[in-house]
Amino acid sequence: xxxxxxxxxxxxxxxxxxxxxxxxxxxxxxxxxxxxxxxxxxxxxxxxxxxxxxxxxxxxxxxxxxxxxxxxxxxxxxxxxxxxxxxxxxxxxxxxxxxxxxxxxxxxxxxxxxxxxxxxxxxxxxxxxxxxxxxxxxxxxxxxxxxxxxxxxxxxxxxxxxxxxxxxxxxxxxxxxxxxxxxxxxxxxxxxxxxxxxxxxxxxxxxxxxxxxxxxxxxxxxxxxxxxxxxxxxxxxxxxxxxxxxxxxxxxxxxxxxxxxxxxxxxxxxxxxxxxxxxxxxxxxxxxxxxxxxxxxxxxxxxxxxxxxxxxxxxxxxxxxxxxxxxxxxxxxxxxxxxxxxxxxxxxxxxxxxxxxxxxxxxxxxxxxxxxxxxxxxxxxxxxxxxxxxxxxxxxxxxxxxxxxxxxxxxxxxxxxxxxxxxxxxxxxxxxxxxxxxxxxxxxxxxx
Amino acid sequence: xxxxxxxxxxxxxxxxxxxxxxxxxxxxxxxxxxxxxxxxxxxxxxxxxxxxxxxxxxxxxxxxxxxxxxxxxxxxxxxxxxxxxxxxxxxxxxxxxxxxxxxxxxxxxxxxxxxxxxxxxxxxxxxxxxxxxxxxxxxxxxxxxxxxxxxxxxxxxxxxxxxxxxxxxx
Numbered sequence: 001x002x003x004x005x006x007x008x009x010x011x012x013x014x015x016x017x018x019x020x021x022x023x024x025x026x027x028x029x030x031x032x033x034x035x036x037x038x039x040x041x042x043x044x045x046x047x048x049x050x051x052x053x054x055x056x057x058x059x060x061x062x063x064x065x066x067x068x069x070x071x072x073x074x075x076x077x078x079x080x081x082x083x084x085x086x087x088x089x090x091x092x093x094x095x096x097x098x099x100x101x102x103x104x105x106x107x108x109x110x111x112x113x114x115x116x117x118x119x120x121x122x123x124x125x126x127x128x129x130x131x132x133x134x135x136x137x138x139x140x141x142x143x144x145x146x147x148x149x150x151x152x153x154x155x156x157x158x159x160x161x162x163x164x165x166x167x168x169x170x171x172x173x174x175x176x177x178x179x180x181x182x183x184x185x186x187x188x189x190x191x192x193x194x195x196x197x198x199x200x201x202x203x204x205x206x207x208x209x210x211x212x213x214x215x216x217x218x219x220x221x222x223x224x225x226x227x228x229x230x231x232x233x234x235x236x237x238x239x240x241x242x243x244x245x246x247x248x249x250x251x252x253x254x255x256x257x258x259x260x261x262x263x264x265x266x267x268x269x270x271x272x273x274x275x276x277x278x279x280x281x282x283x284x285x286x287x288x289x290x291x292x293x294x295x296x297x298x299x300x301x302x303x304x305x306x307x308x309x310x311x312x313x314x315x316x317x318x319x320x321x322x323x324x325x326x327x328x329x330x331x332x333x334x335x336x337x338x339x340x341x342x343x344x345x346x347x348x349x350x351x352x353x354x355x356x357x358x359x360x361x362x363x364x365x366x367x368x369x370x371x372x373x374x375x376x377x378x379x380x381x382x383x384x385x386x387x388x389x390x391x392x393x394x395x396x397x398x399x400x401x402x403x404x405x406x407x408x409x410x411x412x413x414x415x416x417x418x419x420x421x422x423x424x425x426x427x428x429x430x431x432x433x434x435x436x437x438x439x440x441x442x443x444x445x446x447x448x
Numbered sequence: 449x450x451x452x453x454x455x456x457x458x459x460x461x462x463x464x465x466x467x468x469x470x471x472x473x474x475x476x477x478x479x480x481x482x483x484x485x486x487x488x489x490x491x492x493x494x495x496x497x498x499x500x501x502x503x504x505x506x507x508x509x510x511x512x513x514x515x516x517x518x519x520x521x522x523x524x525x526x527x528x529x530x531x532x533x534x535x536x537x538x539x540x541x542x543x544x545x546x547x548x549x550x551x552x553x554x555x556x557x558x559x560x561x562x563x564x565x566x567x568x569x570x571x572x573x574x575x576x577x578x579x580x581x582x583x584x585x586x587x588x589x590x591x592x593x594x595x596x597x598x599x600x601x602x603x604x605x606x607x608x609x610x611x612x613x614x615x616x617x618x
Contacts, residue, residue, distance in 0.1 A: 002572055005603075008553040009474060009573040015554075016473035019483050021461055021490060026454045029494020036495065432502040 041418055048414040049407075070115070071395030072387055076375035078102040079111050079119045079400050082409035086112050086120035089404075092148020093137035098381035099130060108378060112140075112148060119400035129162035132274075134172040134209075137384030141166045141175050145212055154212040166207065167227040167274040168385070169254075176229070176236060178222045179203040179214065204238060206254065217257035218250065228276035228284065235260065237284050237318075239271050249284075251318060263321050272313065273337030273347070275385060285345060286314040287335055288325065309352065311335055313345070313362070327365070333358075336380070339388035346371065346388055348380040355379050457497050460506060461490060468514060474569045475518045477558045485521070489514045511574075512584050515566050522562040556606040564599035567592055 022028075076096065081104050091114030103109040103121055110122040110130060115137065124130075131142025140146045143162065145154045160166060161180035168175045181200040202222035205214040220240035224247045227238045236254050241247030244267035251261040265286075272285040290310035310330045316323050332349070339346040344363040350356070357380035361369040372393055375381040468489070472482035492513050493500060500509045557565050563585070570581040571592075578596075582589045 005553070005568070005572045005600075006575070009569065012554050012557075013470035013474055013573060016470045016482060017479045019465065019469050019486065021465060021487065025461065025487065025490050026457055026494050028491040029457075029497065031495075032491060033495035429499055429502050 041415075044418055045411065045414055048410060070387070071392045072096070072373060072383060073113075073117075073395040073398040074372040074374065074393070075397040076113060076381065077397070077399040078376040079121055080402050080405070082402075082405045082412075083111075083119050083121045083400055084404045084406055086122045086148075087151060088406065089120065090148060090151030091116065091118040091120045092151075094133060094140070094148050094384065095137065095387065096375065096381045096383045097133050097140065098375045098377040099379065100377040102377070111377065113398060114148075117398055118404055120404075130165070132166045132168060132175065133382040133384055134168045134175070135170055135385035136172040137387060139168075139172060139209060141168070141177070141207065145207065145209065156207065156212060156214060158214065160205065160207065160214075161202070161222075164222065164225045167229065169229045169233045170231060170385075171233055173209050174233075174254075175207045175209070176217070176227045176238070177205055177207055177214075178225050179205050179216075180222070199242075204240075217252055217254065218259070220250075224270070226271040226273075228271050228274055229254070230277045231279055231281050235277075235281075237271055237277065239265060241265075244268075249316075261318070261321065263316070269314065269323075272335065272345070275339050275345070276337050278315075279340050279343070282318060284316040284318055285337055286316055286323070287311045287337075288314050290330060309333055331368075338383070339385045341371075341389055350380055357381070453497050453501070456501065457494055464507070464510070468510065471511075471514060471569060471574065472518070474557065474573055475515070475562070475565055477554060485514065485518055489517050492517070508584070512586070515570070515584055516586070518566065519562050552607040553603070556603050559606055560599055560602060564595055564602065567595040568599050568603075571596055 072095065076098070078100055079102060081102065083103070091112060093115055095113045095115050095117070097110055097112050099108045100111050101108050103123065105121075105123040107124040107126055107128070109124060112120045112122060114120070125143075128143050131140050131146075133140055138148055140148055141160075143155075143159065145156060146152070147154075158179050160177035163180065164178045166175040166177040179202065181202050199221075201219045202225075203216045204218040204220060204222060204225070204227075205216050207214055217236070218238065218240070220238075221242045222240060223243060224239050224241050227236060229236055234254055236252045238250050238252065239247055240250060247265045247267070247270075249263045249265050249271065250259050251263075252259055268289040269286050270289070272287045276285045277283075278285065288311060290312065310332060311334075312329050312331055313326045314323050315326070333351045335347045335349050337345050338348050338359075341361055342363075344361050346359060346361050349358050349360055355378060357374075359371045359373045359380070361371055363369060373381070373383065465486070468486050469482060472485040472489075473479060476482045476485055489510065493506075493510050496509075500506050503509065557568070560568070566585060567581060570576045570584060571578070576584065578589050578592045582592045585592065587595075
């Protein structure tokens, strides 16, 4: 039977015309291969990108981090170059912020370490200044007022000056800043006369956090501006004046802007920092610079001069205006009083030569106590004042998670994985080809 | 010096083109469609040529692509006539021998479903066993058996001159 069908099929197949295959068959095959590979890569990327947005446990974001722990870490490492950005996934309130050059941005970037120990990067615009962290760690006031919890950023109008970091009120509801009015760059008219005014007074403003509004509380020359809120937030101490020779300290009523007291300051005296007001509200801490008082001679460019940067504290009785020096003299480096802990002031002390930072507590009558607070990056990290005053300090060292990454890093990783898989497949094929050839060589000839 | 993959592919096409074209002609029943089918098959084969050669049996892979491509064409375009319940007027017995039988087979094949046609070509033209045909088509041996049985029954009803067709298991 089947012989009939076989013969019929063979006869029928014999009617098939002679054909010549086109010369480009091989090239067509290669095109199909390229298309298939491109589609494969695209599909993998699509799956990877889709996977990133799935609500998996332990995916990107602050879910990587542990639960909120209210201790300050003894040491904080640098972020990864591909670290997730703050704008993509806000991680406030902050445990600390610090500046780093360890990012892919040309400018130094700001690292926000959340209370959940997550790391986020904020890339600065060229020339943008860092800003100040609020005492509760929720807000950051730089060129914009940023809510670190929601990620919302409010542009202030008019813009506050970047020359003087804003100082926060203790309740984190407002901050004092300067709106500069000086015409620093000289502008001349057609006949060469100067047409702008370098002596215009600056506005000292209170920035309201809820609505981002600015209220002028004082108008003065702010070249030597520094400020500190009283513990109850009702009074504000500021330093005003054109230069160190003419500076004076004012105590203002925050609500009305009324000047309650004016005290002349010497060229070596200055408000010690944003937390200069003592917890009982009766004293204001000043720093008295020993050695070289003016910036040009203390710029740290010459090591011998930097060694001269010394200071000691002074206690100003706000009611009487009397100033008392502490017993110690010649404390090193450049201080900033940032908090009070167990009744003693806490200072961040920066060495201008190597930009190193130490955070020390100065107990009354005792020797300075270096607090275990270190972070990688430039200069001193900023801690929320409330945390510095109330939280334990012996927290474990903090390192960022490499998986808290920006989207492009996941895509790049996907490509690397694909390339590796491709390489393995290629090597496998090559190996299989070689083993086939080898088997063919050693196989005995078939019997004839 | 060893030949590159493009050269070895060309050599393979040169050696096997006739066989492929004849099988494609039986499957499609049309010389132009057969040419298209072979071209598409070989282009696909070229896209994986190194891998196919490494596996050591290009014929098996090429045959698999050819038959799958044929069925895939049918699924996509349904150019082929579908089997009908009432068979139209049939030819009488063949008094003139094999040439007329071939014509009758050609007409009958055209009325089979593509998978049935493929089974017949694999089993009775390429002379593959049921297991080999099953491997090429990616189906079970049982499916090949039933498809063969149905195809032969249909051939017998369409072409009475093939009435002596019987299924032979191998």
